[in-house]
Amino acid sequence: MSSPEVYFNLKRLSRAEIFYIIIKNILIMNFIHPPEFKGLTRHKKIEKGPLPERVVLTLSQHTGAPSEPVVKVGDIVQTGTLIAQAKGFISSNLHSSVSGKVVAIENALHPVIGGFKAIVIQSDGQDNNAFLVSYRDGLDLSREEIIDIVKDAGIVGLGGAGFPTHVKLSPPPGKKIDTLIINGAECEPYLSCDHRLMLEKPKEIIAGIYLIAKALGVNNVIVGIEENKLDAIENLGSALFMVKDIGVKVKVIRLKTRYPQGGEKQLIKTLLNREVPSGGLPFEVGCVVNNVQTVFAIYEAVCFRKPLYERVITIAGSFLAKPKNVLARIGTSIKDLLEFCGFNASSNSDIYKIVMGGPMTGISQYSLDTPIIKGTSGILVMDRRFKVGDEISCIRCSRCISSCPAGLMPCMIGNGVKFNRSDIVASFNPLDCIECGACSYVCPSNIPLVQLIKLAKAMVKA
């Protein structure tokens, strides 16, 4: 299959080490194992999505300052034309995802924050590219050039948080980065878009890894993939032989399938046994974590000068004739994408919930006109079976504590919030919560613990 240099099935352990791991697993569980539901889409090839008639490109697609429009109503744009510029360092460029005419710059629906100013573009159906499609090997570029290209292409973290990637690629001076971690865990149930990308574009991902490694100046790269995606591990491992070797050591590591294995901090702990200090960034323990989709976007940006205007998302759930992995244009509405998957809104009256993102951290939407943004990894249609029961009193079962990957005590934070005691709340460090949803998932009393912790964060910050 592949040599041990590229594919580690975890190194051989001595008996004492195995015993230690078993004991540790019993004592500190700190992860949960939700059912995966990935079978719906994991064998579905990535399909090119519909070319929407109208796209809504919200100006806040990322963490940081919103971008500033550089087009006016009435301007003609091509696919990939810059339409809004980064404002400040932690911000990102935005490009048109269709060719056509800017028809409005107005407040529109936003999947995460409800509503925000957006650029609306009416498509002319031509899909003319504004960028040159011709391959160039990016390996002769200097690190500054790579970072500039990434910045110009408007690439943000595609795992969900949308942190601008060029910021990640330029660590503050004095911080030595020794390891690049590529996140292929995809621990959220239902989602399989990263999985499909690793299966279908392994060489491109390896090339992208080389580019990021070059930009960061690191020689040591670890790709972490959960063991429910063995085929992806195999594919990436064998692709390593087919891509030109530039002296970067890449290891593909098989991870236990558990949630939230793909959380940035949890991945670093699992792979390197380092803990990012409370309130800090991965820089501080010498690593940078990037999602596989981001890696692929960087490859496309450097080798084809293609800005980030489309991404792979998983569309799954009830009422869909054909659940799919779709290469969708940013700004396409949920309705267009669902119709592409054989969904008929008028004939499905008992649809319960539409979630953007995974079922653990995704955000439920109230309108089918909401557009997808760069950080959207999936659209899930849920029926009434997913109705959450009524909340009752906490019975102190401590399941939330044993499931918390950050080692917090969610029930105590929740109680503190309910009694409005900011002193108690602060003593349980709610700011270290990564909002993965594991506590709410396991809570037998249906207490919305993540919500309460979000309130606790506001209480502590205030």
Place this chain on the structure above:
Amino acid sequence: MNNLTVSPAPHIKSGLTTQRIMWIVILALLPAGLAGVYIFGIRSLKVIFISIISCILSEAIFLKFRQRDTRIILDGSAILTGLILAYNLPPEVPFWIPVVGGAVSIIIGKQLFGGLGHNIFNPALVGRAFLQISWPVYMTTWKNPRWVLDAVSSATPLAKEKAVNFSYMDLFLGNHGGCIGEVCILMLLIGALILIFTNIISFHIPASFIGTVVVLTWIFGGDGFFKGDFVFHLLAGGLVLGAFFMATDYVTCPLTNKGKLIFGIGCGILTSLIRLKGSYPEGVSYAILFMNAMVPLIDRYTKTRIYGISKT
């Protein structure tokens, strides 16, 4: 199409609800109860039913009184309290004893503190302690197994001077006088395995509780050091019932694993102290009640270690 529901993440749930947890515990307790009914006769079944009905009625009346939704009684916690209370009663008690015990358990032990999740003490043990202090004669009138000829007025093995009358096998299978639910260790262990394998309880409290009692009775239980009959102390009395089913009550035990170990060790020390030095032969229930009072203190000093915060 109708309106979409908007709710906070996560949108999927584990499916294990409080109600299901209660029913699994009740299920795990059933084998021991069946063994008790088999050993002491059908009268103990009546005691169990009266106790459960008393608990449910008290809960319903009190919820009505507090103007709460009375459907909460369906969560199974009142049934569980009634069942555990009955398991702690001798089989020959007058029928009004479980009635009073159930009412005291639910009203004083649970509802006055604010209902499910808010009580400090294990409700069933509050009821038992109340009965024990108020009507000690009824609570210590034991009955032999129904196949023994002189039926009434045998003491439990723990109360006897020496354990010569009982083989370990008799103790393990429950062939001796005692409370309804505590006598058959075999059936209790089957229930305990159900709880541990369904992940309802962790091993921390039972292991540290039983382990401490075994060690202490082994060291101090005999005529000299390290001569105590710890197997006897393990099998006689309510240690197994207490350690697996009463000390592990979620509401009244500490939250963290470290706290649970401390709680179990504390229960073990107090049980051994009462059994070996006290005037009362059985110490499990008072030990658990005493340690219940310590839980807020234990919780305060056994917080979890948070990711990214160094131990210093």
